[in-house]
Amino acid sequence: MPSVLILGATSAIARAVAAEFASHRYDLILAGRDQEELSALAADLNLRYGVRTKTHLLDVLDLEGHEASLGTCLVEAGEALEGVVLLVGYLGDEAAARTDPREARRILDTNFTGCVLALNIIANHFEQRHKGFICAVSSVAGDRGRQSNYLYGSAKGALSIYLQGLRNRLHHSQVRVVTIKPGFVDTRMTFGRPKLFLLASPDRVARGIYQAVVRGKNVVYLPWFWRYIMLLVRAIPEGIFKRLRT
Amino acid sequence: MSLQGLSFVTRPLSGWGRYPVERCHIFRPEKRAEVAAILASGAQRSYVSHGLGRSYGDAALNHDGGVLWHTRLNRLLSFEASSGVLECEAGTSLAEILQYFLPRGFFLTVTPGTKFVTVGGAIAADVHGKNHHKDGTFGNFLLDFKLLTPAGELMVCSPTSNPDIFWATLGGMGLTGVVLSARIRLRPVQSAYVWVDYQKARDLEEALRLMDESDYRYQYSVAWIDCLAAGKSLGRAVLMRGNHAPAEQLPSRVRNPLARPSQRSWNLAFDLPSRLLNSLTVGAFNALYYAWHRNVANQLVDFERFFYPLDAIENWNRLYGKRGFVQYQFALPLEGGHAGLTAILERLARSRRASFLGVLKRFGEANAGLLSFPLPGYTLALDLPVTNGLVPFLHELDRLVLSSGGRVYLAKDAVLNAESFASMYPKLEQFREIKHRLDPQGLLSSSMARRLGIVEK
Numbered sequence: 275m276p277s278v279l280i281l282g283a284t285s286a287i288a289r290a291v292a293a294e295f296a297s298h299r300y301d302l303i304l305a306g307r308d309q310e311e312l313s314a315l316a317a318d319l320n321l322r323y324g325v326r327t328k329t330h331l332l333d334v335l336d337l338e339g340h341e342a343s344l345g346t347c348l349v350e351a352g353e354a355l356e357g358v359v360l361l362v363g364y365l366g367d368e369a370a371a372r373t374d375p376r377e378a379r380r381i382l383d384t385n386f387t388g389c390v391l392a393l394n395i396i397a398n399h400f401e402q403r404h405k406g407f408i409c410a411v412s413s414v415a416g417d418r419g420r421q422s423n424y425l426y427g428s429a430k431g432a433l434s435i436y437l438q439g440l441r442n443r444l445h446h447s448q449v450r451v452v453t454i455k456p457g458f459v460d461t462r463m464t465f466g467r468p469k470l471f472l473l474a475s476p477d478r479v480a481r482g483i484y485q486a487v488v489r490g491k492n493v494v495y496l497p498w499f500w501r502y503i504m505l506l507v508r509a510i511p512e513g514i515f516k517r518l519r520t
Numbered sequence: 521m522s523l524q525g526l527s528f529v530t531r532p533l534s535g536w537g538r539y540p541v542e543r544c545h546i547f548r549p550e551k552r553a554e555v556a557a558i559l560a561s562g563a564q565r566s567y568v569s570h571g572l573g574r575s576y577g578d579a580a581l582n583h584d585g586g587v588l589w590h591t592r593l594n595r596l597l598s599f600e601a602s603s604g605v606l607e608c609e610a611g612t613s614l615a616e617i618l619q620y621f622l623p624r625g626f627f628l629t630v631t632p633g634t635k636f637v638t639v640g641g642a643i644a645a646d647v648h649g650k651n652h653h654k655d656g657t658f659g660n661f662l663l664d665f666k667l668l669t670p671a672g673e674l675m676v677c678s679p680t681s682n683p684d685i686f687w688a689t690l691g692g693m694g695l696t697g698v699v700l701s702a703r704i705r706l707r708p709v710q711s712a713y714v715w716v717d718y719q720k721a722r723d724l725e726e727a728l729r730l731m732d733e734s735d736y737r738y739q740y741s742v743a744w745i746d747c748l749a750a751g752k753s754l755g756r757a758v759l760m761r762g763n764h765a766p767a768e769q770l771p772s773r774v775r776n777p778l779a780r781p782s783q784r785s786w787n788l789a790f791d792l793p794s795r796l797l798n799s800l801t802v803g804a805f806n807a808l809y810y811a812w813h814r815n816v817a818n819q820l821v822d823f824e825r826f827f828y829p830l831d832a833i834e835n836w837n838r839l840y841g842k843r844g845f846v847q848y849q850f851a852l853p854l855e856g857g858h859a860g861l862t863a864i865l866e867r868l869a870r871s872r873r874a875s876f877l878g879v880l881k882r883f884g885e886a887n888a889g890l891l892s893f894p895l896p897g898y899t900l901a902l903d904l905p906v907t908n909g910l911v912p913f914l915h916e917l918d919r920l921v922l923s924s925g926g927r928v929y930l931a932k933d934a935v936l937n938a939e940s941f942a943s944m945y946p947k948l949e950q951f952r953e954i955k956h957r958l959d960p961q962g963l964l965s966s967s968m969a970r971r972l973g974i975v976e977k
Contacts, residue, residue, distance in 0.1 A: 466527035
């Protein structure tokens with residue numbers, strides 16, 4: 275049976291993605307930082323769907339350790355590994371980050387640098403094999419910087435551009451690169467935050483991610499209407515946008 | 521712990537009866553470790569756990585306080601087919617357990633009348649089903665659970681390990697600690713079907729006589745009672761009693777004995793006008809329901825229809841409109857039980873308060889749960905719309921229940937007062953002592969706990 279590696283497996287969206295792949299008969303390799311949560315998740319998915327599940331400790335912020343931990347993980351996964359879904363994100367405290375460089379670094383490293391370093395290793399792995407898919411979850415926040423989350427947004431935006439380049443490079447090796455841009459999703463990232471709208475369930479987003487991967491899409495907004503919302507948002511002239519309270 | 525883990529939503533919240541409605545600060549932990557962090561955070565003065573919100577009153581509400589939603593802490597952890605023992609997180613619903621384990625030949629040993637209840641909720645209310653006379657409550661098949669105490673300690677509780685805390689937590693309405701996971705024993709079954717005998721009883725006397733005489737022949741037994749019928753027909757009922765159907769007895773048209781039959785469900789997407797359910801309309805419905813049923817034996821009924829008839833209508837509580845309703849369920853001991861039930865049904869019929877069919881069951885032996893509801897005798901559950909004078913009327917019923925030596929079920933209750941509660945549950949002092957030992961600061965509290973005087977206001 276084919277398998278899929280999920281990075282950042284303990285979040286609500288990741289759990290739903292894992293369940294979606296499992297329901298389509300994929301074995302799972304679940305990677306993250308929290309062993310207790312990973313073990314519970316692995317047990318749950320195995321019991322519900324009957325697929326094989328493995329866990330792997332991996333911290334995207336451990337920038338030097340990727341080669342060792344991620345490299346081993348990929349090799350161990352062997353030929354059955356069809357692809358990777360990267361679901362690492364950290365909204366952070368933007369207000370604190372203005373004065374606390376550690377928090378600022380954390381936002382940037384978790385959402386961009388750490389992901390890129392991990393994706394580099396993954397890209398090399400699949401490029402050699404001339405097959406597979408790499409699916410990374412960015413965000414609509416990366417489409418335009420706005421005052422309430424521009425650190426997060428800029429990191430995600432940078433990630434989207436990196437993925438574009440990666441898509442271009444890996445196309446010549448028959449490896450698919452899928453960029454997912456969710457809007458507001460009902461998870462702990464958004465729970466309790468005011469002024470949100472059109473909150474999508476993690477299950478709905480997960481179904482969209484699975485469909486995007488199997489259909490070989492390039493850039494997918496989830497749910498679909500965010501593509502058009504962001505088109506409008508991007509169209510607003512900077513002279514006007516800068517005056518808005520976003 | 522990141523800041524995000526502690527965010528909360530402030531919203532009006534209610535139980536299934538939609539009465540009362542209270543403003544609560546709701547947390548939704550996604551990782552087990554977050555529960556301890558929330559309790560230790562000081563973000564709220566007190567917290568109560570909340571599952572799928574099927575308790576009717578304020579058991580899972582905490583007015584102006586913290587509420588912990590367990591819905592995302594719902595993972596299955598392990599299963600041993602030889603013993604039928606399943607370990608799962610407390611937010612797992614009975615519906616999910618059936619979804620994954622009935623196809624493997626396992627049913628819930630004890631299930632309440634809805635499957636949209638979490639394992640944690642089932643423990644907190646020590647729920648019972650149609651088989652109490654044979655099998656007892658949910659707690660009878662609960663091997664152990666892991667309790668997070670208010671002090672932050674993770675304790676394994678079972679009848680042999682921390683037994684005092686085990687028996688306090690079972691039926692303890694979430695007030696001793698937060699159950700994070702539990703091990704329960706499922707029942708092996710051969711099919712998703714039940715053989716059911718339907719019998720009509722002219723009146724309460726006949727219903728009770730039939731149940732007393734022949735319940736022993738059935739794993740499951742329940743009677744639907746017309747609470748509006750008066751005079752000679754007082755308590756006329758339809759008895760529905762059954763046993764699991766073995767695979768070889770199923771007709772050939774049933775291809776897969778363990779498959780769930782196709783589920784048609786309806787959704788009541790809006791509130792019905794509050795006055796729609798009144799003594800005329802409900803009386804007519806009840807009469808029709810009674811007339812329509814025939815005495816038939818050996819009907820093959822799928823488990824959804826037999827165990828969860830109302831689950832097919834999502835949001836059925838909207839039938840009662842925005843004002844909501846109260847479900848009143850009480851238990852009376854065997855001795856004097858007939859007379860007690862008769863008195864209450866007469867009082868109810870006289871009041872012309874529109875109760876849909878009441879549900880009558882027999883209870884077997886009680887367990888050692890300090891606040892566990894069932895006692896050997898009878899139990900009757902009724903729905904009553906929230907209309908003028910309901911609360912004093914229910915207090916009158918409370919007095920009738922008390923005078924028969926009975927008690928009210930906390931999972932349904934919304935209006936019981938502290939005095940009556942203390943009289944109904946003689947082990948309350950023992951419970952308070954354990955509660956105080958585990959939770960001197962009152963970190964775990966609910967609107968119900970304060971109303972019933974279990975904790976200080």
